Amino acid sequence: MAKQLAFYVDSDRCMGCFTCAMACKNQYHQEKGVVWRKVYPLSEAIYPHRERAFYSLACNHCENPTCLNVCPVKAYYKRDQDGIVVHEQEKCIGCGNCIRSCPYGAPQYNPALKKAEKCSFCWQRVDAGLSPACVLSCPVDAIQMVDLDKFDAPGLVQYAPGFPKFPALNPSVRFRLPKQPLVVRREGI
Numbered sequence: 001m002a003k004q005l006a007f008y009v010d011s012d013r014c015m016g017c018f019t020c021a022m023a024c025k026n027q028y029h030q031e032k033g034v035v036w037r038k039v040y041p042l043s044e045a046i047y048p049h050r051e052r053a054f055y056s057l058a059c060n061h062c063e064n065p066t067c068l069n070v071c072p073v074k075a076y077y078k079r080d081q082d083g084i085v086v087h088e089q090e091k092c093i094g095c096g097n098c099i100r101s102c103p104y105g106a107p108q109y110n111p112a113l114k115k116a117e118k119c120s121f122c123w124q125r126v127d128a129g130l131s132p133a134c135v136l137s138c139p140v141d142a143i144q145m146v147d148l149d150k151f152d153a154p155g156l157v158q159y160a161p162g163f164p165k166f167p168a169l170n171p172s173v174r175f176r177l178p179k180q181p182l183v184v185r186r187e188g189i
Helices: 019-028 066-070 097-101 123-127 133-137
Strands: 005-010 038-041 054-057 076-078 085-087 108-110 115-117 143-147 173-176
Touching: 005 054, 019 038, 019 133, 066 076, 066 085, 066 097, 133 143
Parallel strands: 005 173
Antiparallel strands: 005 143, 038 054, 076 085, 108 115
């Protein structure tokens, strides 16, 4: 397998503070309403304890990205050295094919520029030997940058409950699921 950088989302650690999403927003100054990284509370059907478990999601930098495959002007490319899917906004014509075709909702429409944009995995920071802004900002290390070729930990899943399953795309994200909280009982109370 060639090197493929991925986001590792530890839902057992994530506390839903939105620091990762704000770090992304601060790094790239997206227009109002354009959000590249979102924090989703898990529904009670997935995790029965309300507002206690979250998925922090952005572009999954898929092995076979639909955004790249449907773009008529080749505004997307996948980097050979690390698998990051880059959007070249200067080439974008704003047709919306990528927005409509991505089942994960990663490409977003920028109404000011009338073009698409998405998480870049902070490739400029990665090239400088730094972590993506979202990873660097997380106070509990609930989101990490990993190389899928070298990253193997017990209990990880690629398709967490509630995360859409599209094996043909092979999204480059891995999850640790949240554990049930311990119940403390005191006798005689």
